[in-house]
Amino acid sequence: MEYFSRVSPGKKQESLRVKMGSFENKMGQAGDSQQEAFRQRCRSAGLRITPQREAIFQALTGSVEHPTVDTVYQEVRRLMPHISFDTVNRTLNTLCEIGAAFVVPGTDNVRRFDGNLSDHQHFRCIKCKRIVDFHHGPFDNVPVPDVLAGRFIVMRKTVCLEGFCDQCTTNPMDNVTQTTSGNR
Amino acid sequence: MEYFSRVSPGKKQESLRVKMGSFENKMGQAGDSQQEAFRQRCRSAGLRITPQREAIFQALTGSVEHPTVDTVYQEVRRLMPHISFDTVNRTLNTLCEIGAAFVVPGTDNVRRFDGNLSDHQHFRCIKCKRIVDFHHGPFDNVPVPDVLAGRFIVMRKTVCLEGFCDQCTTNPMDNVTQTTSGNR
DNA sequence: TTCATTTTTAGTAATTATTCCTATATAGTA
DNA sequence: TACTATATAGGAATAATTACTAAAAATGAA
Structure with a gap:
């Protein structure tokens, strides 16, 4: 119809x-x-x-x-x-x-949207750009360092993982650019 | 000169x-x-x-x-x-x-850049959009859940905090939109 | 020091992603 | 059923980023 x-x-x-x-x-x-x-x-x-x-x-x-x-x-x-x-x-x-x-926070020039309203985290594939939802309970509540808790009001803590997904692990080093800051 | x-x-x-x-x-x-x-x-x-x-x-x-x-x-x-x-x-x-x-990963329509090459994390103020660098050692190496370590090659783990900075805590609820996914 | 080559830049134009405008349609309520 | 405030379709405009190319310049060899 x-x-x-x-x-x-x-x-x-x-x-x-x-x-x-x-x-x-x-x-x-x-x-x-x-x-x-x-x-x-x-x-x-x-x-x-x-x-x-x-x-x-x-x-x-x-x-x-x-x-x-x-x-x-x-x-x-x-x-x-x-x-x-x-x-x-x-x-x-x-x-x-x-x-x-x-x-979804990212570094692309185009916005991507997330309709998953439940608690979860993201794994981003560096190669194919796929974003995979997962939920790891301990990531829901990573402890905030005392020095920050005294200085800022922390409303949200986000853990994000990046790497190569199962589909891309056959060619992990192809087409890779470092474009995000933070832990390396 | x-x-x-x-x-x-x-x-x-x-x-x-x-x-x-x-x-x-x-x-x-x-x-x-x-x-x-x-x-x-x-x-x-x-x-x-x-x-x-x-x-x-x-x-x-x-x-x-x-x-x-x-x-x-x-x-x-x-x-x-x-x-x-x-x-x-x-x-x-x-x-x-x-x-x-x-x-810097984010949800803005304009890109922001980070020249800090050392290990660090970001705190983002929801209100004034300021991004503050900090370094918390345990965030450098958050443990990857076994189920993911077996499925993906994790190259990077990022922790990001969001909330109100010390300058904005006098009016924390002004002009706030929820625009990021993940833990809430 | 000079010269040649490859890379980079300035000025400009084009493309892409997103937002704005407004006449009209419609959801919701009385 | 009618009315009103909100939402939409179609089109236009804006903003962020990328592309083009003639000329400038960094670099290395002679």
Whole structure:
């Protein structure tokens, strides 16, 4: 079933509300509670729940690739041919503002987004740039050095690992650049 | 003493080599070994040692602010009025390629650079965006979970702290957005 | 010291990623 | 059903970064 977003100005179309129902049916059981939690988060933030927002959230949380705006845009366009790039970009920013998504810290010139809202860490492959989520309990609460705890208010502690993923270990030294500071 | 870079095409000027001497004299004792190490690193990488490169490296390592390209450009222009933005940007990229500088991982749309080559970590202020270097020995070698060590080749482990710096703790909740993933 | 060669740079243009604008559509409430 | 405030589509603009190329310069050999 074709899933429409808004159409060109001046052309009234049947409401998307009915089609939103169809869209929800496509999500299956496992996604329901996540999508419902998303709607609750929108309501709490005073935001309207639009089919575009639901589709963008769904595309992001259904991806393990930490996609760029353009990747999410291509994915959502398959269901919503008239969606605009700005809607996807603006909505991803909105999701980040309400805590329903996050920009992944990195050194690329293009932003990547994370739809995984549970505690986790990232492993970044230096070669293929893949970002893999993992969760290591002790990384949730690395102890803050006393000298900093007395000087700053530490709200978050992040551990990130970098190296070569299992797919790239056959050629680990190809195409490598050192581009991040910190431990070496 | 005015410090010239290259001048407009078609206008021969006296060599910069003499003025490079003057530039070096400005640096003082503490910077000499660092600048010399930089020259060694250039030679090892097969790169020419140009006054532009020395000035850009000097501006970066003399800054604790993790500056953007434009900030380094403004700083270097004070000594080299004819330097081009592309030279600064290209040279910062070159410094990163040879390990004489690093792009700081982050979520901003503008890149920031780090000239601190020693082991250290970053504290990022959520409010004022300041990045503060610190070194906490145990963060140099956080243990990698066995399940990852068996699956990936971990080349680097980074710990980053985020929160409010001492200057911003009087108004910690102003202007805050959640934009990074990971531990919360 | 001079000359030749390769690399680098200045000035400018182009590309890419992101944001802005506004008329219209729509979600949500009364 | 109607109204209002918010969101969107289509298009334009901005900002950050990269590319191009003629000329300058760093470097090494003679």
